[in-house]
Amino acid sequence: MSKHDATPEANGAAGEPRLSRASVQRFSLYLRHLERWKKEGLEVVSSSQLGDALGINDAQVRKDLAYLGNLGQPGIGYYTQELISALRYRLGVDHTWNAVLVGVGNLARALLRYGGFAQQGFRFVGLFDADPQKVGQKIDGLQIHSPEKLAAVIAAERVDLAVVAVPAAEAQQVADALVAAGIKGILNFAPTLLRVPTHVSLIAVDLAVQLEQLAFLVHLAQQESTDAR
Amino acid sequence: MSKHDATPEANGAAGEPRLSRASVQRFSLYLRHLERWKKEGLEVVSSSQLGDALGINDAQVRKDLAYLGNLGQPGIGYYTQELISALRYRLGVDHTWNAVLVGVGNLARALLRYGGFAQQGFRFVGLFDADPQKVGQKIDGLQIHSPEKLAAVIAAERVDLAVVAVPAAEAQQVADALVAAGIKGILNFAPTLLRVPTHVSLIAVDLAVQLEQLAFLVHLAQQESTDAR
DNA sequence: GCAACATTGTGCAAAAGTGCACAATCCTTC
DNA sequence: GAAGGATTGTGCACTTTTGCACAATGTTGC
Numbered sequence: 100m101s102k103h104d105a106t107p108e109a110n111g112a113a114g115e116p117r118l119s120r121a122s123v124q125r126f127s128l129y130l131r132h133l134e135r136w137k138k139e140g141l142e143v144v145s146s147s148q149l150g151d152a153l154g155i156n157d158a159q160v161r162k163d164l165a166y167l168g169n170l171g172q173p174g175i176g177y178y179t180q181e182l183i184s185a186l187r188y189r190l191g192v193d194h195t196w197n198a199v200l201v202g203v204g205n206l207a208r209a210l211l212r213y214g215g216f217a218q219q220g221f222r223f224v225g226l227f228d229a230d231p232q233k234v235g236q237k238i239d240g241l242q243i244h245s246p247e248k249l250a251a252v253i254a255a256e257r258v259d260l261a262v263v264a265v266p267a268a269e270a271q272q273v274a275d276a277l278v279a280a281g282i283k284g285i286l287n288f289a290p291t292l293l294r295v296p297t298h299v300s301l302i303a304v305d306l307a308v309q310l311e312q313l314a315f316l317v318h319l320a321q322q323e324s325t326d327a328r
Numbered sequence: 329m330s331k332h333d334a335t336p337e338a339n340g341a342a343g344e345p346r347l348s349r350a351s352v353q354r355f356s357l358y359l360r361h362l363e364r365w366k367k368e369g370l371e372v373v374s375s376s377q378l379g380d381a382l383g384i385n386d387a388q389v390r391k392d393l394a395y396l397g398n399l400g401q402p403g404i405g406y407y408t409q410e411l412i413s414a415l416r417y418r419l420g421v422d423h424t425w426n427a428v429l430v431g432v433g434n435l436a437r438a439l440l441r442y443g444g445f446a447q448q449g450f451r452f453v454g455l456f457d458a459d460p461q462k463v464g465q466k467i468d469g470l471q472i473h474s475p476e477k478l479a480a481v482i483a484a485e486r487v488d489l490a491v492v493a494v495p496a497a498e499a500q501q502v503a504d505a506l507v508a509a510g511i512k513g514i515l516n517f518a519p520t521l522l523r524v525p526t527h528v529s530l531i532a533v534d535l536a537v538q539l540e541q542l543a544f545l546v547h548l549a550q551q552e553s554t555d556a557r
Numbered sequence: 558g559c560a561a562c563a564t565t566g567t568g569c570a571a572a573a574g575t576g577c578a579c580a581a582t583c584c585t586t587c
Numbered sequence: 588g589a590a591g592g593a594t595t596g597t598g599c600a601c602t603t604t605t606g607c608a609c610a611a612t613g614t615t616g617c
Contacts, residue, residue, distance in 0.1 A: 121574065123544055127537040131519065145594065152521065156576055161595060173595040174583035191547025192540055205441055209434035215519055215536035221543075259546055260539070284546040286539055290360070290444050292381065300545035302538050307444035308356040309533050310489070310515055311421055314450075315352055316529035317488055317513040318420025350604060374564065385606055390565060402565040403613035 122163040123190075128153050129163070130186045137179045145176040192220045197258045199225040199282075201273050202265030203233055203243055206288055210262060211239050221260070225252040229269070246273070250280040259283040267291040351392040352419075357382055358392070359415045366408045374405040421449045426487045428454040428511075430502050431494030432462055432472055435517055439491060440468050450489070454481040458498070475502070479509040488512045496520040 132152045136144060146164070150157035164170060164177065167185040171177050187193040200207050203226050210216065211223060226243045228234060234245045244252065252258065261282045265273050270289035277285060284300040287293050290308075295301050361381045365373060375393070379386040393399060393406065396414040400406050416422040429436050432455050439445070440452060455472045457463060463474045473481060481487065490511045494502050499518035506514060513529040516522050519537075524530050 119574070123541065126544075127534075127540040130540075131537075147594085154521070157594095158576055158578090158597090159574085162575090162597080165596065169596080171595045172583070173581065174593055176594065190540060190544045192543055196543050198539075205434050205438035209438055210535065212434060213535065216539060219536055219540060221539055260542060262539075283549065284542045286542050292361075298549065300542060300549055302542045302545070304533065304535070304538050305356075306439065306442065306533070307448050308360070309531055310427075310445060310450055310491075311356040311359075311419060311448060312352065313489060313513045313515050313529060313531045314421055314425050315355070315419045316531070320512065320527065320529060348604070376564085386564095387567090387606060387608090388604085391567080391605090394566065398566080400565045401613065402611065403563055405564065 118166050119163075122166060125153060125155070125163055126186055126190055129160075130183065130190065130192075133179055133183050133186070137183060141179055143176045144179055144182070146171070148176075187220075195220050195222050196260055197222055197224045197256050198260040198262060199223065199227060199249070199253060199258050199277075200262045200264065201227045201246070201249075201277070202263065202269075203228040203230075203238065204264060206264045207262075208238065210264070211241070224256040224258060227252075229265075246276065249276055253277075253280040253282060260286065262286045262288070263293070264288045347395050348392075351395060354382060354384070354392055355415055355419055358389075359412065359419065359421075362408055362412050362415070366412060370408055372405045373408055373411070375400070377405075416449075424449050424451050425489055426451055426453045426485050427489040427491060428452065428456060428478070428481065428487050429491045429493065430456045430475070430478075430506070431492060431498075432457040432459075432467065433493060435493045436491075437467065439493070440470070453485040453487060456481075458494075475505065478505055482506075482509040482511060489515065491515045491517070492522070493517045 129149055132149065133144065145157075146160040147157040149160045153160075161171065164182070167182070167189055170181055170185055184193070198221055200210065200223055207226070211226075216223070223241060225248075226238060226241050227246050227249060228243050229246050231245075233243050236243050253261075259282065261277045261284070263270055263273055263277070263285055267289045270287065270291050271293060274285060274287070274293045274295055278295055278299055282299065284302075285293065285295060287301065287303045288306070290305050293301060293303070358378055361378065362373065374386075375389040376386040378389045382389075390400065393411070396411070396418055399410055399414055413422070427450055429439065429452055436455070440455075445452070452470060455467060455470050456475050456478060457472050458475050460474075462472050465472050482490075488511065490506045490513070492499055492502055492506070492514055496518045499516065499520050500522060503514060503516070503522045503524055507524055507528055511528065514522065514524060514531075516530065516532045517535070519534050522530060522532070
């Protein structure tokens with residue numbers, strides 16, 4: 100969904116194998132499972148356990164994890180805590196990220212209430228909405244500001260990330276304001292392609308597209324079962 | 329995110345080039361841009377226009393579109409309307425899909441209000457929530473049912489798709505009930521890996537993972553700019 | 558009707574991603 | 588302290604995806 104933004108290559112050095120885009124996609128999922136297992140008291144995990152959890156090959160898991168350094172113990176596996184720390188460090192979630200949320204609709208409320216973010220080290224420090232009726236209200240202790248205050252809050256709170264959850268028609272305008280305010284990354288839920296400078300990272304989640312993909316898979320399965328007759 | 333479910337190969341015939349997984353991912357995006365352009369009065373589009381819109385190579389676009397048949401006119405491009413029809417047909421969104429929504433929280437409300445679905449041919453015909461307080465309430469004219477009625481509604485309304493927006497702990501249980509009720513595809517927003525039979529298609533959207541990916545991209549960009557010094 | 562131009566469809570090669578297989582390593586048991 | 592079992596790291600081959608380059612085709616202007 101975001102094929103044409105910042106490249107995930109990160110080696111000052113020369114011939115080292117680059118960190119593959121696909122691997123990074125899986126890193127978050129590894130992390131989630133590891134943290135659950137850690138809570139359940141599992142001190143050591145193997146590549147095949149992780150592979151099963153994600154539905155992928157165990158060799159793939161080992162190759163992914165090799166990017167973190169040689170953490171694996173042959174004959175044993177990986178120490179859960181060590182792996183978690185390495186993953187968090189490599190993903191950049193070993194410290195808290197401050198984020199703002201623009202567009203306080205139902206999606207925004209859902210995101211705020213969804214505990215997963217806080218647990219992963221993300222902290223929403225500002226809400227913004229253009230609707231004057233909403234400005235001044237509080238949600239979960241956070242006040243809704245007018246968009247004019249974007250730059251001020253972003254500077255004052257050292258905000259790096261922004262979530263855009265406004266209608267498609269306003270999204271680009273919001274993005275431009277965020278970029279101007281010095282934001283470094285945008286998570287876009289508006290169903291439109293945002294144009295941002297290369298120094299700003301962008302991830303887009305298009306919910307309608309996801310449902311369409313699902314429809315396609317079902318459509319396909321039906322065709323196949325028809326063909327098979 | 330859903331690498332191990334239904335395969336997108338759909339050829340009864342023998343040696344035809346299979347419809348590539350990556351292409352399908354882009355089909356929805358092509359469709360969105362085409363529908364916008366159509367509205368703006370554009371009768372004809374070229375592969376390079378589409379490529380620019382998606383940030384990919386124009387040859388890639390032509391290869392994707394070749395799966396729809398030889399719609400392109402050399403020297404001209406593609407007729408917008410014809411391409412839209414072909415895409416909708418191939419994606420299976422040339423007719424309306426009925427869907428149910430399980431778990432009526434803020435995310436569900438956001439999805440219901442999000443016009444994109446109706447526009448793309450998706451219709452929510454039933455809401456379900458285990459909370460007795462919510463059962464009986466109405467949202468946008470749709471009544472919230474108890475989960476016990478899942479099977480009945482799914483059968484009566486010919487529902488093929490379900491959106492799961494319940495907490496992670498309940499998701500698998502809900503999925504099992506949906507599968508038992510004969511659902512054909514599940515769009516899962518719960519941050520957990522659902523296990524479903526192979527004849528049920530599955531797409532998972534994990535919002536926390538997306539934010540983590542964004543953090544990684546920003547983290548990486550910062551490292552790079554540090555390295556460059 | 559012909560030259561100039563734009564654009565498609567596709568063979569081919571390069572790149573990226575995946576999976577197998579096996580040597581190397583470590584633990585456990587006797 | 589040696590054998591057996593478990594597990595990693597990785598070379599190699601295979602598959603999928605992407606990008607280039609160009610012949611083939613259609614349009615437009617004169």
